[in-house]
Amino acid sequence: MIVRTEAIVLRTLPYGETSLIASLFTRAKGRLSMMAKGARLPGSRFGGTLQPPSCLQVVFYYRPTRELQTLSESSFAQYLPELGRDLEKLTLSLRMVELAHALLPPEEPMPEFFETFWQVLARLDATPTRAWNLLPWFQLRxxxxxxxxxxxxxxLVEQIGPEGGELALASGQVRPRSADPEPTQPASRAALRAFAFLARTDPDTALRLHLNPSHRHELLQLTEAYLHHHVPEGFPTRSGRVAERLFETLRPGS
Structure with missing residues (x-):
């Protein structure tokens, strides 16, 4: 079966001397692994398309009994030039694709989330300020x-006082500190309110959120802890550590 669809490149690995294995999140079939034969050769028909987090139009041969599909064609469907030039934006986008590769189920179409992912990468590329807001927003989506x-x-959010509160990791409830025995993540009022705000808003409104560096670091810890609590096995940490270091060094107005 030949499938033509849009796809986001999540990860690539060399295979042999000339080929690549690509992890792609596709609109039509969900997350798939594909063989791109000859992709590492000079003048390959794939060009430079198979780099995370490229947004592509792809054609591949799909067989449901195979774990590895065969990629036939790929071309850029939307250009993201700033992600290649801006270290902050590149780091944020790579954390997004790392999480998607590790946590999305294979071969399960998720068209609504695919559209969310596609659009958030476009917004990340285009926004002139506060790009970091889009990572915790994406994690909650x-x-x-x-x-x-x-x-x-x-x-409950409004009851949190100046002393701060906690995130209940099982339910995602943001609340004042309590004696409840379930696992929680303590945080400042500002970080917890930001978590609640991002959980309920759209990406354009999320870009208006302003936090100081300390609170934005707390917010990232909250979203990372929440995801890790629910999917502890295989939870990726490499680019998350890079993102944390980046957040610590961002200037207050960024």
């Missing part, structure tokens, strides 16, 4: 797509 959206109750 990923949690929702995987079936564990945070349970935000406005009344």
């Amino acid at each position: 990923l949690a929702a797509a995987l079936g564990f959206a945070p349970r935000i109750e406005r009344a």
Whole structure:
């Protein structure tokens, strides 16, 4: 069966002397592994398309009994030039694709989340400021797509005082500190309110959020802890550590 669809490149690995194995999140079939024969040869028909987090139009041969599909064609479907020039944006996008590669189920179409992912990469490329807001926003959309959206109750969020509160890791509830024995992540009021805000808003509104470096670092710790609690096995940490170091060095207005 020949399939033509849009895809986001999540990861590539060399195979043999001339080929690549690519992990692609496709609109039509979900996350798939594909063989790109000859992709490493000079003048390959794939050109430079198979680099994370490229957004592509692809053609591949699909057989449901195979774990590795065969990629036939790939071309850019949307250009993301700033992701290649801006270290902050590149780091954020690579964390997104790393999480998607590790956590999305194979061969399970998720068209709504695919559209979310496609659009957030475009916004990340285009935004002149506060690009970092889109990583925790994306992480919370990923949690929702995987079936564990945070349970935000406005009344509890408003009860959090200056002393801070906690994120209940099982439910995603943001609340004042309590004696509940379930696992929690303590945080400042500003970081917890930001978590609740991002869980319920759209990406354009998310870009208006302003936090100081300390609170943005706390926010990233909250979203990472929440995802890790629900999918501890295979949870990727490499680019997450890079993102944390980046957040610590960002200037206050960025």
